[in-house]
Amino acid sequence: MRTNTRPIATILATLLSLCALATVQAQFTFTTNNGTITITKYTGPGGVVVIPSSTNGYPVTIIGSSAFSGCSTLTNVTIPNSITNIGTSAFGGCSHLPSLVIPDSVISIGDGAFYGAGLTNVTLGTNLVSIGFQAFASLSLPSVLIPASVTNLASYAFAWSLLTSATIYGGYGTNTFFFCESLTNVMIGTNVTCIGPGMFYYCTRLPNVTIPDSVTNIGDTAFQSCSNLANVVIGNGVTRIGTNAFLSCASLLSVTIPNSVISMGYEAFEFCSSMTNLTLGNGLRSIDIDAYWGCTSLLAVAIPSSVTNVGLGAFSECTRLTNIVIGDGVPSIGVQAFAYCTSLTNITIPSSVNSLGKAVFNGCANLQGAYFEGNAPSGGGSVLFNGDNNATVYYIPGTLGWGPIFGGRPTAPWPLPYPVILDNGPGFGLQTNGFGFPIAWNTNIPVVVEACTNLANPIWCPVGTNTLTNGLSYFCDPQCTNNPASFYRVRSP
Numbered sequence: 001m002r003t004n005t006r007p008i009a010t011i012l013a014t015l016l017s018l019c020a021l022a023t024v025q026a027q028f029t030f031t032t033n034n035g036t037i038t039i040t041k042y043t044g045p046g047g048v049v050v051i052p053s054s055t056n057g058y059p060v061t062i063i064g065s066s067a068f069s070g071c072s073t074l075t076n077v078t079i080p081n082s083i084t085n086i087g088t089s090a091f092g093g094c095s096h097l098p099s100l101v102i103p104d105s106v107i108s109i110g111d112g113a114f115y116g117a118g119l120t121n122v123t124l125g126t127n128l129v130s131i132g133f134q135a136f137a138s139l140s141l142p143s144v145l146i147p148a149s150v151t152n153l154a155s156y157a158f159a160w161s162l163l164t165s166a167t168i169y170g171g172y173g174t175n176t177f178f179f180c181e182s183l184t185n186v187m188i189g190t191n192v193t194c195i196g197p198g199m200f201y202y203c204t205r206l207p208n209v210t211i212p213d214s215v216t217n218i219g220d221t222a223f224q225s226c227s228n229l230a231n232v233v234i235g236n237g238v239t240r241i242g243t244n245a246f247l248s249c250a251s252l253l254s255v256t257i258p259n260s261v262i263s264m265g266y267e268a269f270e271f272c273s274s275m276t277n278l279t280l281g282n283g284l285r286s287i288d289i290d291a292y293w294g295c296t297s298l299l300a301v302a303i304p305s306s307v308t309n310v311g312l313g314a315f316s317e318c319t320r321l322t323n324i325v326i327g328d329g330v331p332s333i334g335v336q337a338f339a340y341c342t343s344l345t346n347i348t349i350p351s352s353v354n355s356l357g358k359a360v361f362n363g364c365a366n367l368q369g370a371y372f373e374g375n376a377p378s379g380g381g382s383v384l385f386n387g388d389n390n391a392t393v394y395y396i397p398g399t400l401g402w403g404p405i406f407g408g409r410p411t412a413p414w415p416l417p418y419p420v421i422l423d424n425g426p427g428f429g430l431q432t433n434g435f436g437f438p439i440a441w442n443t444n445i446p447v448v449v450e451a452c453t454n455l456a457n458p459i460w461c462p463v464g465t466n467t468l469t470n471g472l473s474y475f476c477d478p479q480c481t482n483n484p485a486s487f488y489r490v491r492s493p
Contacts, residue, residue, distance in 0.1 A: 030055060031064075038062040046073025046096075053080035063090045065110065072096055081105045086113050088132065094118065102128065109135050111154065124150075131157045131171065146171050148191040172196050174219075177203055190214045195222045197242065204228055213237040218245050220265060227251060230274075236260050241268050243288075250274060259283040266290055266311065273297060282306055287314045289334075296320060305329030305352075310337045312357065319343060328352050328373075339363050349373065351399075351424045356380040356407075367391040371414055374424050376401030382408040397471030398422050398440040413442040413471055419490045427474060436476035439490055441468055447490050449475050453483045460489065 027044030028051075030037050037060040039051065052060055060080065065087035068074060074094045079086075081103045088110035091097065094117045102109070104125040111132035114122075119139050124131075130152040136144070137156055143165040144158060153173030158166070163180045169189035175198035177183060183203045188195075190212045197219035200206060204227050211218065213235040220242035223229060230251045234241075236258045243265030246252060252272045257264070259281035266289035269275070276297045280287075282304045289311040292298065298318045303310060305327030312334040315321060321341045326333075328350040335357030338344065344364045351374025358381050361367060367388045372395050384407025385391050393406045394414035399422065402411055419441035422428060428437045439447050446467050450460040466473040480486040 028055075030060075032056075032058060035059075036061040038064045039067050040064045041066075042068045042071060042074075046071055046075065048076040049074060050078045051080055051083070053082040061085065063087055065089060066092070068094055070094075079103055079106070084108070086110060088112060089115065091117050108132075111135065112137070114139065130154070131173075133157070134159065137161065143167075145169070148189065153196070168192055174198055175201055177201075179203075181205060188212055188215070193217075195219055197221055198224070200226060202226070208232065211235045211238065216240070218242055220244055221247070223249060225249070234258055234261070239263070241265060243267060244270070246272060248272075253277070255279070257281045257284060264288055264291055267293065270294055280304055280307075287311055289313060290316070293317055299323065301325070303327050303330060308332065310334055312336060313339065316340055326350055326353070331355065333357060333360050335359060336362055342366060345369075346371065349377070351375070353377050356384060359383045359386055361388055361391075361407075362386045364388050364391075369394055370407075370409070372396070372399070375399045376406060380407045385409045396420060396422065396440045397442055398425065398438045400425060415442050416440075419447045419468075419492060421488065421490060430480075431476060434476045434478035435480040435486060435488075436474060437488070439466055439468065439473045439475055440471055441492075442471040444468055445492055447473065448493055449477075449488060449490050451477065451480075451486055451488050453485055453487070455487055458487070463488075465493075 028039050029041045030039050037055050037058045059082045062085045066089045068091045069089045070093045072095045074097050083106055085108045089112045092112050092115045096118050098118055099121040101123045102125045104127045106125050108130040109132055113135045115134050116138045119141050124147055126147050127149050133154040134156045137159045139161045141161050145167040148169040150171035153171030155174040156178055157173055157176050159178035161180050162182050164182050165185040167187045170191050172194045173196045177200050179202045181204050184205050186209050193214055194217045198221040200223050201221050202225045206226050207228050208231040210233040215235050216237050216239050218241045221244045224244050224247045227250050229249045230253050239260055239262050241264045244267045246269045247267050248271045250273050252275050254277040256279040261281050262285050268291045270290050271294040273296045275295050276299055278301055284306055285308055287310050290313040292315050293313050294317045296319045298321050300323035302325040307330050310333045314337045316336050316339040319342050322343045324347055329352050331352055332355040336359045338361055340363040342365050345366050346369045348371045354377050356377045356379045370393050391409045393409050393411045395402045397413050419439055422438040422440050446465050448462055449464040451463045452458040452460045464475055466475050
């Protein structure tokens with residue numbers, strides 16, 4: 001009897017299995033298009049579902065829009081390697097679906113495909129190209145790895161999720177991790193070329209980030225309001241830092257801008273109130289409006305000569321800023337650029353600066369001296385030093401445009417400890433009778449001019465002694481045309 005029963009049982013089990021499979025496959029509605037199947041709707045009770053790889057002899061390639069949407073009883077789904085596209089809202093609201101493997105065959109995931117699903121674990125296939133708008137938004141997903149194949153990462157793809165870790169090998173998206181307030185660990189791979197606008201906006205627990213050299217652009221608001229971000233390393237390939245990129249990163253301690261960075265958007269580091277150290281690279285051309293406004297812990301800044309404009313309010317209300325070095329190639333300083341820098345006591349303006357905006361030093365109440373190396377710049381007006389009641393404007397004798405008052409403050413000759421050659425006024429350069437230049441020094445002490453013909457192996461020889469009158473004298477060397485090159489320096493006897 002037993003011998004006869006086993007084949008019958010086996011046959012029955014097989015039949016039951018086939019019936020079950022037929023039942024599962026019958027729980028889909030679908031359409032056929034050019035020899036492929038698109039699942040348009042799941043009609044079953046939920047639970048564990050295996051999506052077939054083929055139906056009626058045709059491959060199943062697409063899970064259509066809203067196919068499983070709102071199926072709160074779905075607990076597990078297997079997606080076959082035949083699927084290439086997962087449609088809009090395909091699994092949206094599947095609140096009891098905890099885990100999912102996206103096969104390597106899938107190249108596109110539509111908008112909101114898994115929005116609000118119960119996913120706590122997801123694996124993205126290695127051939128995935130496109131992730132749609134809010135595709136994985138509002139999930140309890142703790143970690144994600146975005147493969148290098150991804151080139152299109154739509155807005156808010158993982159927004160409002162409980163992610164703690166994100167590994168990003170590919171993709172450029174806007175607000176990708178928007179308001180992911182639990183995110184503490186980010187790894188950006190060397191395939192990534194851009195940090196999209198708002199990519200990490202309001203990731204309030206993110207403590208540090210390293211941006212690789214492959215990245216060329218940090219988008220607008222990319223790290224805005226990352227209030228716990230204390231350390232950031234900016235790669236040597238970055239050329240642009242966008243508007244509000246690090247706005248209100250109140251824990252950021254130190255920033256080094258590499259030489260590759262050309263432009264910096266307005267309010268890029270505004271209200272980074274813990275920043276004490278800032279290094280600006282030599283490739284920077286513009287510091288935009290309010291770039292470092294309210295960086296109240298910043299102690300010193302050196303603006304490189306490559307910068308052509310220091311924008312409106314660029315360092316306004318940096319209340320601990322005591323040391324400012326402005327490169328000798330900077331031509332323009334904008335309105336209120338250093339306003340309310342209340343710890344600033346002295347500032348030197350290089351001769352390259354020919355334009356000052358209104359109220360550049362407004363409210364610098366402890367400013368004692370503003371030292372100008374060149375001619376009086378245009379602009380500024382009477383409010384240039386508004387409220388700086390103890391400030392004196394110092395100029396070098398022989399420079400032009402100075403009167404008894406400049407910018408609302410009294411002027412005086414600059415008591416330099418050494419004589420200088422004026423190279424930005426009339427009389428400098430080759431003349432009919434030789435090479436000449438004015439010499440300035442606010443003393444009546446004679447000045448010795450020395451010359452050499454080779455800076456590599458210099459032998460300095462005296463070529464003249466000049467007596468200054470009212471801090472100024474003129475020297476001309478008629479012998480310069482006899483030499484292949486001539487170099488000059490001045491000293492006191």
